[in-house]
Amino acid sequence: MLKFCFRFTTRLAIAALCLLTITGSVRPNAVEQIRSQGELVVVTRNSPTTYFEDNVGITGYEYELAKAFANHLGVKLVIKQADNLSDLYNSLERKQASFAAANLTITDQRTKWVRFSTPYMNVTQQVVYRRGGMKPKQTFDLAKGQLVVASDSSHAEKLRQLQSKQVPELTWSESPDFESVGLLQMVATGEVDFTVVDSNEFEMLQAYYPNLAVAFDLTGAQSLAWAFPQSRDDSLFKASESFFRNAQTNGLLSEVRERFYGHLGQLNYVGAKHFKRQTDKKLEKYDDLFQQAAKQYGLDWRLLAAMSYQESHWNPRAKSFTGVRGMMMLTRRTAKELGVRNRLDPKQSIYGGADYLTKLHKRLPKRIQEPDRTWMALAAYNVGYGHLTDARKLAVKDGGDDSRWMDVKDYLPLLSQKRHYKNTKHGYARGSEPVTYVQNIRRYFDVLAWNDNPDLDMALESE
Template identity: 65%
Template sequence: MQTGIFRLFAKAILVAVCVTALTASVRPNNLEQVRMHGEIVMVTRNSPTTFFEDRAGPTGYEMELAQAFAQYLNVDLKVIVADNLSDIFSTLETGKAAFAAAGLTNTPDRDRWFRFSQPYMQVSEQVIYRRGGVRPKEAVDLAQGKLVVAAGSSHAERLRMVQVRQIPELTWSESPDLEVADLLQMVASGNIDFTVVDSNEFRMLQAYYPNLGVAFDLSEQQDIAWAFAYSRDDSLYKAANEFFNQQETAPLLAELSERYYGHLDKLDYVGARRFLRQTNKKLDTYRPHFELASEQSGIDWRLLAAVGYQESHWNPNARSYTGVRGLMMLTRNTARELGIKNRLDPQQSIMGGSRYLAKLRERLDSVQEPDRTWLALAAYNVGYGHLTDARKITAEMGGNPDLWMDVKEALPLLSQKRYYRNTRHGYARGQEPVDYVQNIRRYYDVLVWNEEQEQNFPEDGETLQLSSSMITVIPPLL
């Protein structure tokens, strides 16, 4: 009797084990669930280096990279924009997002709680100060002024490490309500003395705050990567690493790097201050003409204004040694072709320049934006024929003639005989259109930033005040 009961009990256990194994075997993992639902959710933050919206819609380095990952998985991308870093990590922990793509540094503290993908960028943490103010040379000098960083940031973690290991008397304030641009604005206005930001973010924003500089690097190079919540199911994490390791991702990262960072070094401290002075002094006079030209040509007025500044510094009487004249520096033949009777009339010059640039863009109709615009700008400077020669050289060298990042490598070769001797239009000073386009891109960035920040930041001479509810003061160690 007991033997029969034992056999029945054993069979019941065996059935239960088999059912459990069968159920577990058919339960889809996280990657399979994403593909079943047809979408993957990313959490990010608003920043010029991560995610923002412009007139064309959502964009940003992290946004475009995440879109490519979604395409790799053959699903749609859904984006959650968090208010601060703490919200980013809580969104991951609660499973509301599959991964975080927000310019996150892989730090020892974060690595305890989250799984980080293969890195796709390296940055250093930099102490930022106001030129003419106190310039700290090392971390101990930060006690000479007021230091504020974003709460929950890798910079706050770094400062705590410095406090524990090196400088117990170090103090600073943290705020969850301030982003990088807010902190830089506060340093620029004199409301605080120092802040700490990642090197890529300061490169992106430095031209908007020409009175700011890097005091010193607070850290060595660190990895930027995507974050995933820790789980036994690491299928999405592995898929992300497979995405970064695939052959197609390397050129994508190079293209994104060029698009968002490739032109940032063209506007130095002196050039940025001069540009801002000229903007305050002259732009309002010509802005109505640029806006009217924009309506007729379909080209952003701020880009046209950037072209005008690069050509003549908004001087309607400008003239080069080659005879091009006016605010948009039109040749006599181009002006005649466009019906411009007086090249020195600023309105006529702006209208003519905008129509000419629009015609060049139309001729490049097979090229996708923004490369189409950058190539058209190069043609505005060096001529469409020389641009065609450079695109041919690009293709012969194995590059993509529709990508600015490839064509800008070929353009300088037009000054070398072994290259230009086999072209239709011959020699050209090919480095000039490269510098020309990169400068215009930077001027355009600044004009866009200025317009979009007018209502977000205080006027010159005013101060952005911190309330006690916005910051947490980190006291020295006892």
């Protein structure tokens, strides 16, 4: 009897073990857990190159990529904001986020304790100084001034390498309280002599600090990537690899890069200084008109202000050789169609320009989405709707996408070449001008938007 009970109990235990195995006692992997919870938690930093909030909502280069990845997984994106790099890495270590998307450079030190995704951008580390101040010409010169970088940054890691191998006398300070924006501000105001930032950060922020310049590149090209915690479960990492392959193939990476970086470099040192001077001197006089007109026509007032600066530098009596006049440089014919009686009257001109831009915006095919829709409406404002249509048709003929600004802007300049414009409906146009026009306005808009954002201390400092 006892032998029978033992055999029965043993068989029962084996059966139970088999049942547990069959019914899925195996722990769900990371992707399965994320899909079960319905959300992907990503840690990042609040900065112009990563994640920020504007008048439309949450945006940013890293945010848009992470959001696309969440959509790829079929879940909602949840952002965890880190105060600094140390806080960001702690969030990964404590498993408070699935990965970090924060303009992180792949370095030898970091790869010891995080796993990096497929790179999505290359940058260089750049030494930045204040124009008129001490300009370092090589790494040895950094020891002659006060140098400050962010704590736990790739820049600090590079400086330690230089100190140990090339410049033993090199000294610097590391700040956990400041990142690129704050450090550039300190250099701009003369609190410190130099700092080091990534090239994409300086490219995006240079217009806000026209008195800053790059002294030299501290490194060659380095890759930016997402950082995943080291784990035996690599399901989410593999999902990110698949996502980036698709993003490269379907043009998503190019599209996001164009959105945030495609218009940069349009504003040189002289242009940036003049824009700041005019902003301080003239904008306040007209910003109520821009805001009122924008409200009436459902536009962003800063877009109207940026347009007006590009058109006339906020000069109500501006006039071009083609006869267009006023704050928004309306032609006589367009002004008549819009009911503008006096093109030199700032209110009439601003309202007329807002009305005209809105009409062009609505006229575009519904399939053209934002922000491409706004960029194309601006191009049409400058070169004419017919010429924009011709460029879009050229793009389609060549296999491009006529609903994407990044494609259309490459075909607009062809309208000045006879072999292209002779086969278009509206003929010759100075097609390079609307491209420059749109890119300049995007840059001016960026500056006005950042200056209007109290959550980011981005105000331009007076020299």
